[in-house]
Amino acid sequence: MPIATVNPATGQTIRTFEELTDGELETRLQRAQSAFQVVRRLPLEIRTRALLQAADILDADEDRLADLLTLEMGKIRTQALAEVRKSAYGLRYYAEHAAQFLAARHLERPADVNADQAYAVHQPLGPVLAVMPWNFPLWQVIRFAAPALAAGNVGLLKHASNVPQSALYLEELFSRTDLPDGAFQTLLISAGRVEKVLRDDRVVAVTLTGSEPAGRSVAAIAGDEVKKSVLELGGSDPFLVQPSADLDRAADIAVIARTSNNGQACINAKRFIVHTAVYDDFLAKLTERFTALVVGDPADEGTDIGPLALESGRTDVDELVQDAVRAGARVITGGAIPEGAGWFYPPTIIADVPESARLYREEVFGPVAIVLRAENLDEAIDIANDVPFGLGAAAWTRDADEQRELIERLDSASVTLNDYTISFPELPFGGVKRSGYGRELSEEGMHEFTNLKSVRVRA
Template sequence: MAIATVNPATGETVRTFEELGEAELEQKIALADERWRTYRTTGFEERAACMYAAADLFEKEADLAAELMSTEMGKTLAAARNEALKCAHGMRYYAEHAAGFLADEPLADPSRVGATRALGRYQPLGPVLAVMPWNFPMWQVMRFAAPALMAGNVGLLKHASNVPQCALYLESVFLRAGFPEGCFQTLLVSSRRVESILRDPRVVAATLTGSEPAGRSVAAICGDEVKHTVLELGGSDPFVVMPSADLERAAATAVDARVQNNGQSCIAAKRFIVHTDVYDAFTEKFVSRMRDLRVGDPFEASTDVGPVATEQGRADIEELVADAVAAGASVLCGGRRLDGPGWFYPPTVIADITPGMRIYLEEVFGPVASLYRAADIDHALEMANATDFGLGSNAWTNDEAEQERFIADLEAGQVFINGKTVSYPELPFGGIKRSGYGRELAAHGIREFCNLKTVWIGDEGASS
């Protein structure tokens, strides 16, 4: 894929970028290696001052950042502006809490290990490569960058090739905020060059958010090099509705959970598993709300759902829907691409899905919802867990025993009861099964790229 801004609402190529040459790439990696050796010695207060300044820039330039995101990947302008402000919130969170999260962990009774003092100390690893996706082109990067920089690491960003202006803007924010040159650099390179970067001994770890094949590739390379990785590889999140749920709230939230980010979110609810006693009532409310959504120009305030980010992405959606329909599934609304320029696909609801259909197991990255009827809570859990993914999950019930059952038995990294899955700086984020491993955000996210060094200090006067 060429490194270019292609407006998904029109299909127009707005701007193209030259890929870094080998000499330019070498200069950037060498600078990262040189910079981290001095940056790692800075204190939390110095790093926090720069991080707060970067947050200020994001808030001041939220409209500019939003325009870049909407132009490059098609999210609505309102959603894009919220993403920019969320980046600022995440930066402030780590600026405030990094020192506490990475404080020494002393052993209460060091004499038990024959020491006068013993502790665990968190220290940065070095230059970390982040391979990031286009769907949240700034927030997804910030989930890595804010904690990594506050921990004393430096970042190298290989962003998706269709959001180069977002990638360059992020680099400029950190530089203008006062971070030393080389602390955060954007690498305008194609995916084929990721392996050579990962194998460079100066790059010590990697984080990737993206497809399962991309995650497998990065994990294999880093495994061969014995380098630490954090992977978030998507999901096919269930949204379970039980009879005790508030159906109005559940249906309204279900729509938002499915079409957020034009349906292109790893933690978007995708499979709606509804107890048979309320299936018909929920379906009527849900389909009506999905049908009423306005699809259009992401820059117009009245637009609810913008275009799919890439032409191939829309083709993938069409293939999954066509496969299901050919095998007997019912389309309750949507189901056909919209006429005209751009890569628009309408909010769609599909029912009567069976295990032989691709959509039963594969993630649909667009505004398409799958409906399933569950006989009871056991059946609901069986269907919810019948996927190779395990990122987020949602369950709607006001029965406390059922809530505890879903918390215990849903196979996912996150369980949201009576709400939609959302990423917060304050909560750890990540998945299980083929949704990846490791955690972003909260204290866990900043510790992922640290060496927890064991320190043992004995009495120098003691005899050996």
């Protein structure tokens, strides 16, 4: 696809960008290699000070950045503003915790390994390629860049082609700090040129957030080159509701969990698995709330749901919905592409989805909720686990025994009880099964792109 800003609320192309030439790309790779030799030797306090400077810049730029996110991918403005603020918080989090996370781990009894000193230390790897998606144009990048830069690496960003202005802003952001030239660069290139960059000897690792096919491709190349890779791929997160749940509160949060970011988040709740004893009540409450949502211009304060970011994405969502209908599923509300400009899709609830429907197991990236019935907790957990993904899971119950069962048995990288799944800098984030491997955020996210070096010293 072309590298361009296209307003998804109107379908109008706002601005197009030329790809880097081979010569320009080579220059940027050389610059990254040179910058790494400087960044790795910078005192930690300078690297962390740069993160704090970047956070302050985000604070100052938050209004124009929120407008940019709304323009480029259709995020409603209140959520765009929240993303900018979360990104600033993430930068400050790593600035404040980097020294702790990178501290050497000393062996209490070095004599056990025949040494006077013995310890393990984290050191940077080099230029890291980040292949990032459009749905959180700032936050997805910051949660990689903040720990990677603090650890002494440098970043090369291949962002999604429909958010080029966000990508260029991120390069500008770090250039306005005390980091040296080339410490973080944006590569305006097509997806077809990622392989060339990843196979370059100067690039030592890769992180990708995106679709399962994209993850498979990047992982195969990285494996062939024996380079470290971290993948955060799709999700079809379950949202379980048991009889002891506060149904009104669960329904309120379910709307947020399914429709935030216009339903375009890997950790959106997508499958609502409801105990038969409260199924009808919960479905009625959810339907009431879905039908009250306002679809419209994402820049308007009264809008709840904006357009999908890509026309092709809306087509994919509608194909999954229509396939489910043909298989016998029942549309409770929504379920059809509206007339008019822009790539809007209505908040949709579908019940009675058979296992034969693609929607039963595939990720749907839009405001479509699938409501499934379970006879008991065991069946609910079986349904929740019956997908190839394992990113996050949420469950609503006030029963302590059920809570322990859910934490133990749900096949996911995170479990949230009586709330919805969301990422925090303080907690590791990632997936199991086909949702990927490796972790972002927290201490583990910083360690992914470091060399854990063992040191043994004899006097």
